[in-house]
Amino acid sequence: MRFVVDQQVEDIEMPENLKLNTFLQEFHSNCTHPECGFGFYGFAFGQSPFPVPRLVQGALIKNANKGEYAAVSGIPELRNAISKYNKYYFRMDVSPDRIYVGPGTKELIFNLLEILHGTVILPTPAWLGYLPQIRFLKKNFHMLPTRANKKISPNDLRRLALRLQDRQKILILNNPHNPTGILYDESELEEIADVCRELNITVISDEIYAQTTYDFSKFVSMGKIYPEGTFVTNGLSKSHAAGGYRLGYVVFPQHAMDLKAQFKKILATEYTAVSTPIQHAAVAGFEISREMDEYFEVTRNIHHIMGDYTYHALSSIEGVKATKPEATFYLLADFNGFSSALQEAKINTSQQLSESLIQHPYHTAIVGGDSLVLERTDFSARIAFVDYNGAEVFENYIENKPKTSTDRIEFVKSNAPKVVAGIQMIERFFENIKQHTPKLSQVAEVYGFKKLA
Ligand SMILES: Cc1ncc(COP(=O)(O)O)c(C=O)c1O
Structure with missing residues (x-):
């Protein structure tokens, strides 16, 4: 039996977020390098890392009989x-x-x-x-x-x-x-x-x-x-x-x-x-409840701490500009300062940039500009700063709220090491691009994936 698909459906493309999922999975199964077992620095997925509030989970269980x-x-x-x-x-x-x-x-x-x-x-x-x-x-x-x-x-x-x-x-x-x-x-x-x-x-x-x-x-x-x-x-x-x-x-x-x-x-x-x-x-x-109010406050404070860190760390890389987030768990990083070096390295589109960053030894997943309705040649990318264990970080925050700016940086370092290392990896990628002599194997050694896995 051969099915004929309606032309209207043929004409649409898979939404970018789902394409990205497929791309990352394919990358994983195709990569034969032992270090690919580490996974990747996940700046791509736009999901809150926290657990569903207990109140909500409880109410779902209680109402499971409502058919x-x-x-x-x-x-x-x-x-x-x-x-x-x-x-x-x-x-x-x-x-x-x-x-x-x-x-x-x-x-x-x-x-x-x-x-x-x-x-x-x-x-x-x-x-x-x-x-x-x-x-x-x-x-x-x-x-x-x-x-x-x-x-x-x-x-x-x-x-x-x-x-x-x-x-x-x-x-x-x-x-x-x-x-x-x-x-x-x-x-x-x-x-x-x-x-x-x-x-x-x-x-x-x-x-x-x-x-x-x-x-x-x-x-x-x-x-x-x-x-x-x-x-x-x-x-x-x-x-x-x-x-x-x-x-x-x-x-x-x-x-x-x-x-x-x-x-x-x-x-x-x-x-x-x-x-x-x-x-x-x-x-x-x-x-309205105390529990939900606390949940919102804690989660938004953690997003704030992660957002500030990511913004400052990325902006301190020469040639990178970033939007300063006032909400959400994203920012937009602008890598267009590296356009000519990227082009020399045969990276001409934002899609190619995402592909190069996800490859060994960088293992860094971002969402490139064309998925954000920008020009294909715009080297901007969305960086989601949520690659950490939300349940653990939530508890750690409540137990020991960071007060000073030093505390906040320490909080990120100890609670979100993959966010920290992933930003370093982005920096290293662009250093290599600038030098036109990517000594890729050295990068993996310097940043020891296994320690982080
Ligand atoms: C800006 C924006 N709007 C809407 C949505 C989708 O929300 P929902 O899960 O309610 O469909 C998302 C999810 O990523 C989003 O980022």
């Missing part, structure tokens, strides 16, 4: 809990009937793009998940490259939107931002909102990293600044280290009654409802 289908928009207890969560943490008054629960924000963003007519404006660099969806839905779209500070320029947004003929435009705002770790402040959001009001731009504000904002008082939701035109998405994946639970939510704009009925139709058509036990578990994760 009935749930309501399409989410169980009432969960929509209530999410409403209170938004009030408590994000100072937003959102009634539960503006909240829809779905199997992850990725799916909900896809559903929003399905129901919203209009041309999509995608600021770049961007999370690798949006573009395949936009392409799959055959939506018109325009990139909006950001400038040196990696933030959307309201003037650039205005200029682009004025050129677009559609009566509605959709801006994808990701705040805090993957891959740079940057955070928009209130006045920056207000300036963007002014342009959106003026030119009828709807905003999908992907705020999945909100809870990881290092100085939490600085986070402001676009839903607060532009409530009439913003869809806010958030969920369990990053804040609760539960990406595998597949639970996200979207807050609809004020006064979007007609749209809500259309949205519900789509959800009912595509997936009926999110798994009922998972929704009950999520209630425990979104309800």
Whole structure:
């Protein structure tokens, strides 16, 4: 039997994060060098390393017997809990009937793009998940490259939107931002909102990293600044280290009654409802409690410590520029200072850079620029600083909170040795590239993989 695949599916590519998984696995099985057994320095995967909060795990176990289908928009207890969560943490008054629960924000963003007519404006660099969806839905779209500070320029947004003929435009705002770790402040959001009001731009504000904002008082939701035109998405994946639970939510704009009925139709058509036990578990994760509050505080402090270390260590390498993260567990490292040396070494694209870094003896996994919706020849990369044992580090932090800047550096060295060694490996890679005489075998000796395994 020969199956004929629909052309629409043939035309789309595997999303970059999944391609990366395959690539790393292949690299592993193909590498015959004994040191490949060590694995690699993992700067590529965007997963929180911490355990799922115990409260959430307990609630999941307790509700394992709930086999009935749930309501399409989410169980009432969960929509209530999410409403209170938004009030408590994000100072937003959102009634539960503006909240829809779905199997992850990725799916909900896809559903929003399905129901919203209009041309999509995608600021770049961007999370690798949006573009395949936009392409799959055959939506018109325009990139909006950001400038040196990696933030959307309201003037650039205005200029682009004025050129677009559609009566509605959709801006994808990701705040805090993957891959740079940057955070928009209130006045920056207000300036963007002014342009959106003026030119009828709807905003999908992907705020999945909100809870990881290092100085939490600085986070402001676009839903607060532009409530009439913003869809806010958030969920369990990053804040609760539960990406595998597949639970996200979207807050609809004020006064979007007609749209809500259309949205519900789509959800009912595509997936009926999110798994009922998972929704009950999520209630425990979104309800306000001392335990969850402590969990958020500890995890965001650890991300902060790791982020500061990674930023300073990478920036101190001559020729490397890095964004200074204020949230998330990522930063964007700019290696374009080495362009000519890389080209001489026959490394012409960011994909080739990722491949060279993962090879023996460097064993370092990064996400290259073309996966971040940058030019193929842009040697920027996303560095995720989560390659450590989250459960252990969480306990170590509680037992002995680092106070001074020296304590913080020591904390990284003793709790995340692979982050430290991986950055050294990146440095060594570029030293070798600069010298055009890569003495590769020596590198492995110097950095002794086995000690770290
Ligand atoms: C910016 C951004 N948005 C959305 C998601 C997906 O979230 P979810 O697990 O809720 O689908 C991710 C996950 O990596 C992300 O980085």
